[in-house]
Structures are given as C-alpha cells and as structure tokens.
Amino acid sequence: MPDSTSPVSTQSAAALLVDCLAKQGCERIFTVPGESFLAVLDALPDRPEIDVVTCRQEGGVAFMACADGTMTGRPGVAFVTRGPGATNASIGVHVAHQDSQPMILFVGDVARPMQGREGFQEVDFPAFFGPICKWAARIDDPARIPEYIARAYAVAISGRPGPVVLALPEDMLVEQVPAALAPRPFAVRPAQAVCPDAMRALFDMIADAASPVAIIGGAGWNAKAREYFQQFAERIGLPVATAFRRQDAIAPDSPVYAGNLGYGPNPKLVERVKNADLIIAVGARLGEATTDGYEVPTLEHPGQTLVHIHPDPEELGRVYRTDLALCCAVDEFAECAALWDSSDIIPFDAGAQANAEWAAWSTPQPSDAQIDLGLCVKAMREALPADTIIANGAGNFAGWWHRYWRYEASPGQLAPTCGAMGYGVPAAVAASLRFPDRTVVAVAGDGDFLMNGQELATAAQYGANLIVVVIDNGAYGTIRMHQEREYPGRVSATALANPDFAKLGEAYGAWSTRVETTAQFVAALHEAKGRSGIRLIHAVTDLERIAASGATISGLRARAKA
Template identity: 85%
Template sequence: MPDQTRTDTGKSAAALLVECLAIQGCERIFTVPGESFLAVLDALPERPEIDVVTCRQEGGVAYMACADGTMTGRPGVAFVTRGPGATNASIGVHVAHQDSQPMILFVGDVARGMQGREGFQEVDFPAFFGPICKWAARIDDPARIPEYVARAYAVAINGRPGPVVLALPEDMLVEDVPSTLEPRPFVDRVAQAACPDAMQALFGLIADAASPVAIIGGAGWNAKARHYFQQFAERIGLPVATAFRRQDAISPACPVYAGNLGYGPNPKLLERVRQADLVIAVGARLGEATTDGYEVPALEHPGQILVHIHPDPEELGRVYRTDLALCCSMDEFAESAALWADDGIIPFDAGGEAHREWLEWATPAPADAAMDLAACVAAMREALPDDTIICNGAGNFAGWWHRYWRYKAFPGQLAPTCGAMGYGVPAAVAASLRFPDRAVVAVAGDGDFLMNGQELATAAQYGANLIVVVVDNGAYGTIRMHQEREYPGRVSATALANPDFAMLGAAYGAWSAKVETTAEFIAALEEAKHRKGLRLIHAKTDLEWIAASGATISGLRARANATAA
C-alpha cells in the first residue's frame, strides 16, 4: 500500500477530487469502503455538505446511485473498491446504461506501478466497463482530476444520459497537487432546442394522420417534459402510451393516457399501436420490452410513419427505420409542441377512447385467490398518498403494480427497464433519503428480495422511512411461467425454500407482519401507514396466480400441452 503521508503544503489528489464533486453539486455518495480509496474516505469529512451512505454490498451501492440519478437528473455517485467491489457494482452500471440514467462510479484501483501484472484484485476497468457505460477511463495524473470530473458530469447528463466509470489508482490519490489547482465550474446539461423545420414537418404529419399514437418516457425525461407534453397531447387528443416502466412520464389522470407498454400490456393498446398510421416516439429508445420484441411497431413498420425524438443522434435510426428524426432535449421539444400553432389539426377522439380502455384494463375485477394482488394494489392506492414512490426490481410480481397502481407523481416509479433483480430495496433506500417526507414503497418478489434485502440494514442505519412488500410465492415465478409455456409440467431449478421474511424484517429493526389473505394485507397496510421508519409486509401468495395479465400455472400448462398434442 502506498505511503499515505503528505510532505508539502499542497492538498492531496483525493481532497481535490472531493472538492470537484462538491462544486458539481454532489450531495450524497453511496459506498462500500475499500482500502484502495482510503484517501478519499479521509477527505470526505472535510466536505460535510456531502452525505456518505455506507451500504452492505456494491450491487446495492450502484443501484442506489442509479436511482438517485433517476430522481435528480444529476449523476448519482458511487465509490467502490477494485476487483470484486467493481464487478459487484457492474450490475448497477448496466442498469444505468440501459435505463439511460446519469451515474458516476469511482473505482479504487491498484497503484500505477502495479498495473499490468494481474496484481491483487486487478482488473482493466476501462476494458471491463467500456461496453456497458458511456465512458470508462483511469485518472493517472492527479493534475487532470478537475478535467476528468467535469467531463464525467458532462458525459453522464448530456445526450442520452448514462453511466461513467473512473478508475482511481491508489497511489495517485495520495499525491500532492498545488493548492492553486481548482475544480472546473459547475457543469449543466446542454439545452437542445427542436429544429423549427422538423417541428413543422411533425405537425404536418399529425394533421394528415387518421390514427396517431405517442410512446413516451426515457432519456432525459423530466417534470418539465411531463408538464408540457401532457398539455400538447390533451389539446389534440393524441393517445399517449408510456414505454416500459416509464409510467410516471405522464399523469394517469390525463384524459388521453392510454396505458403502458412492456410485459403484459393491455391487448387493446397493442392493437392500437399496430393499427396506428403515425407513431411518435419521444425519449423512448423503442427497446425490446417496449415493442414486444421489436414487433409493435415493427422494425420496418410498413404502412406506418415513425417519428423518433431523442436527445442523442446515435439513437436515431440506430435500430428502427425512422421517417422523421428530431435530436433535441425532451423538455425543449415538449415545450415547443405545447406552444406550437396547430390550426390545421382537428382534435382526435382516439385519445379519450384509449384512456377509457386503459381505465377498464387497470380496474381490478374480483378473483378467487386468497390473496388477490390486484385488490391489494387497489387498497394501496386508497391508503397511500398521491406522491408515493413505488420501487421494484424484476419479476412477475411487479406486473400487478404496473397494471393497477396509478403513478401520479414525478418521480414516482423507480424500476429497471433492463429487468435486473434486486433493484427495488436499494432504490427505495435512495428514494427515502432523497425525499424523506414522501411515502416510499419497495415491492419485491421473494427471489428478488433475497438478492439485495441486506440493504435493509442500510435503511435502518440511516433512519429511512419506507415500506417493503415481499411477495412470496416460493418460486422464481417468471422463469416458472416460461417453463410451463415451453416445457409444461417439467419444473426445474425454480422452486425456492424461503425464510420467514417477517422475522427477517424484524431482525433488521422493522415493524413487520405476515399476511396470507387480502383482508390481512389491507389490515397490515393500514397499521403500517400510521407508523414511521422501516416496515415490512410478508405477503404469502399462491403460485397458481402467476401474472397480472390473468395467466395461471394450470392454464399455461394446459395450453402448452394442447399445442404439443
């Protein structure tokens, strides 16, 4: 380990790094401490405006930083150590990349003289992270720290937002730098106005359309974009669907909101997108989940015109044939659309019709299950405030909230579009710390919870105020669903023997309850909402009721067997 003793009157590189973060408005750092960046840990107390949140595993660190960036629009900041620390954190980097969310991961690295020898926990971090982030680099010269930090912020927030990874050799961090070396100024997102000619062309296409539809939410979406796009869409009666897990991109009360695309969407919404003669994608990358495997709309979309509006030119025309491309900020576009003269457009009736179809789809019907998750979500809507933030990882359990919850607030949904498990609890911790006066709920499946449930210790340590709902059906339910479709009755590797999650929550200091019926869930929720701090509801459910779409295990098996016969 390099000598930590400084010998002149300058400041350490680590102190300069922390100073640069403070200048960029960094308010919180998520970390699991490591010996490779001890100098940074030593410098942080000199900057009390930066909170340090000590987590339990680097996957939780990166998830929290990703969620924090999602909520603020500024990069969430994480520090982890080399080797296992960095590779554990890579899952959160991948989420930030596919979700288009700003984040900066700093990785303590081996000393510069040790590089290339496969030293203790050595990894070539630029090579390792390069494919899953916007920029990965190593800071070898401490004098360039202000340059690298400013560039990291600029890269993370501009164009398509995303993660940046910077490796910090431990010997570099303890070097002295001149006291005159200063951070670069605050880096703000570059405003990208919509091209007036392209806007004119867009409004001409809308005026000529018979059945248009918009798909919104994604890169750079913010409260301003939500406000103005909603005004624009309501004025012309444009049906608006949200991309996968972007349901807070528009108010559910908006009279033209048509529901969400992704896994288990309203079949009527899918048909509406199929039959649309004009598809306007705003912010969405039109990824696999949103488009039902690049089928709705189709890649070449014969008979349809596709307008794609995105802040990054590299996304425009990258996958889909695009008929009109606009490269601009989402909020700048939305404001222009809301203020644009549209005298040639006769308002569409389709927006109201699409909204009524969504309301019908998103209203629970009675079910025979002892614990009816649709009714439980409806009860949550009645019990919890409108600005509640719902956080979830991956699994069929999330579909009940995607279908029946009303994402009224912005931000109001923290959920990984890349389908990573274990995200919900860390995201909820980050949300509770960012918005301590708002209700925060982590919804997790049993398999999902056990991937990062240890971050309840972090929640308890920092007094996070949140509710955790663990949906326990004793299986990796999504994979079991696919098994029954492809190999009916041949169950392998999906059954789970779980702990008593209520007792586990209590061990972390949570108020907890175990429930097995809808009535018990509603009673537990009523008690939980009147308490503060960490609360956990262990909801035991029947695996038979596998998906919010209405699919059941027995039904999937019967259909698969009938097809095989």
C-alpha cells in the same frame, strides 16, 4: 513579492477529488469502503455538505446511485473498491446504461506500478466497463482530476444520460498537488435546438393522420417534459402510451393516457399501436421490452410513419427505420409542441377512447384468490398519498403494480427497464433519503428480495422510512412461467425454499407481519401506514396465479400441450 523559495501549499489528490465533487454539487455518495480509496474516505469529513451512505454490498451501492440519478436528473455518485467491489457494482452500471440514467462510479484501483501484472484484485476497468457505460477511464495524473470530474458530469447528463466509470489508482490518490489547482466549473453540452422545419413537418403529419399514437418516457424525461407534452397531447386528443416502466412520464388522470407498453400490456393498447398510421416516440429508445421484441411496432413498420425524438443522435435511426428524426432535448421539444399552433389539426377522439380502454384494463376485478394482488394494489391506492414512490426490481410480481397502480408523482416510479433483480429495496432506500417527507414503498418478489434485502440494514442505520412488501410465491416466478410455457410440467431450478421474511424484517428492526389473505393485507397496510421506520409485509401468494395478466400455471400447461 513572495519568496520563491517558500514551500508551495499542497493537498492530496483525494482531497482535490472531493473538492471537485463538492463544486459540481454532489450532495450524497453511496459506498462500501475499500482500502484502495482510503485517502478519499479520509478527505470526505472535511466536506460535510456531502452525505456519505455506507451500504452493505456494492450492488446495492450502484442501485442506490442509479436511483438517485433517476430522481434528481444529476449523476448519482458511488465509490467502490477494485476487483470484487467493482464487479459487484457492474449490475448498477448496466441498469443506468440501459435505463439512460446519469451516474458516476468511482473505483479504487491498484497502484500504478502494479498495473498490468494481474495484481491483487486487478481488473482493466476501462475495458471491463466500456461496453456498458458512456465513458470509462483511469485517472493516472492527479493534476488532471478537475478535467476528468468536469468531463464525467458533462458526459453523464448530456445527450442520452448514462453512467461514467473512473478508476482511481490508490497511489495517485495520495500524491500531493498544488492547493491552487481548482475544480473546473460544471459544463453541459447543449442539446441540439428544436428545428422549426421539423416541427412543421411533424404537425403536417399529425394533421394528415387518422390514428396516431405517442410513446413517451426515457432519456432526459423530466417534470417539464411531462407537463408540456401532456398539454400538447390533450389539446389534440393524441393517445399517449408510456414506454416500459416509464409510467410516471404522464399524469395517470390525463384524459389521453392510454397505458403502458412492455411486459403484460393491455392487449387493446398493443392493437392500437399495431394499427396506428403515425407513431410519435419521444425520449423512448424503443427497446426490446417496450416494443415486445421489436414487433410493436416492427422495425420497418410498413404502412406506418415513425417520428422519433431523442436527445442523442446515435439513437436516431440506429435500430428502427425512422421517417422523421428530431435530435433535441425532450423537454424542449415538449414545450415547443405545447406552444405550436395546432389550429389545422382536428382533435382526435382516439385519446378519450384509449383512455377508457386503459381505465377498464387497470381496474381490478375481485377473484377467488386467497390474496388478490389486484385488490391489494387498489387498497394501497386508497390508503397511501398520491405522491408515493413505488420501487421494484424484476419479476412477475411487479406486473400487478404496473397494471393497477397510478403513478401520479414525478418521480414516482423507480424500476429497472433492463429487468435487474434486486433493485427495489436499494432504490427505495435512496428514495427515502432523497425525499424523507414522501411515502416510499419497495415491492419485491421472494427471489428478488433476497438479492439485495440486506440493504434494510442501511435503511435502519440512516433512519429511512419505507414500506416493504415481499410477494412470496416460493419460486422464481417469471422463469417458472416461461418454463411452463416451453416445458410444461417439467419444473427445474425454479422452486425456492424461503426464510420467514417477517422474522427477517424484525431482525433488521422493522415492524413486520405475515399475511395470507386480502383482508389481512389491507389491515397490515393500515397498521404500517400509521408507523414510521421500516415496515415489512410478508404476503404469501399462490404460485398458480402467476401473472397480473391473468395467466395461471394450469392454463400455461394446457395451452402448451394443445
């Protein structure tokens, strides 16, 4: 027997934490280093299977982790320091929460003896992050690290996916724990199985419907859900609309695809949803953006039957009156729907009609604009591979891509449903690192780009390949649009004096060019396509043409004064 007096082998709590992440399958960590988690940084080189990406600002860190979780379906992992680092990163936590994407944010915290004294950069992180994440906690006992990490992974991906935040007191990380303290195995909380009775009721409703429509995309949506739901919808001719910024939830060449809801949708699609007698929402929360302020459909939707399928029971019936609720994984539901006997359903003509309406709406028509963004998107569709990933932040500029791009890949769209500016460039960097063989394009407005454009330095450091298109109209365009509608002609705080973005791109090592016409854009695109590394196209546009819907500044003023 071993000598009971012999020393017990130990390791640091930080090393145990890194071991737990490795055992959970963590492949990549995004970080801005901080002194509060130096012990973790010291432990990471012993786990070469974990790639460490050093970013330039914690907002970029969190956006990259959120995008990585979106692409993999597993939690994107981020490490930031306390106080300013954590508050900077909170924007990415908010996006992951509202977008229903799995993510784990680790925050280096003040030492335990300093807590509650408003120590240097101290924040009560469970209280601060609690309202915008699924679970926020502090690990005070290093022996419980395996428990906390396993729970964090389970919470982040179960039900409605979302972010978890764990604070790590810096003195806890350097404590010694027994080396025999092993990581806990990964455990998934199983989603409720698809109920046969509910499925039977749903198919009876479909058989009785005259004008049904589906709204899809959201919590837990994946390639399996896309494949099977598309099979089901095409078999019965069901029109399928995607929720806001969920356009890769169905193949755009599907004969029943009806387009996307959200900001600037096809008016004919809006009318179709308003006039539907049966609405089948799968995965979507039916949030404010998707439903145009809870009006399409309305909360009580008189004369309409609403079926809501979602993996989280807390979402069902929480906002909308629901006639039939199914709590289950959306991919399991889609497979069940695809295999269910639908012989009693006479296929609808509405799917083909809705698709034709979308095809007309999403085909750009030439205009007299110096640089016609609709035609620019069309040129991108013709020049770039079908599996190109488009990443964008928030702003009216994104509307041209939402309307005219075909999101053929899955994943193919990285876009914040909560409307956070500055998301596109970090998300594109994460996508380039995750899928180095695919074309990745970041589309950013001028105001949007300057919120996280510094992450081009991260892209350069790690050899990322991406194309960046900066749409420069010299304004915070979305706010200017609302301003002109509410206070026509009274411009306040929305004008921007911008740098030369092409020269700024060159400073980051990018091939860059400035374009002012559609022809110049097309030529620049083909030049960029033939190159590697960072390529930046600075597209100078006319503020007058402020939205992809066709809205103009002069038109907004005229309507406001009428």
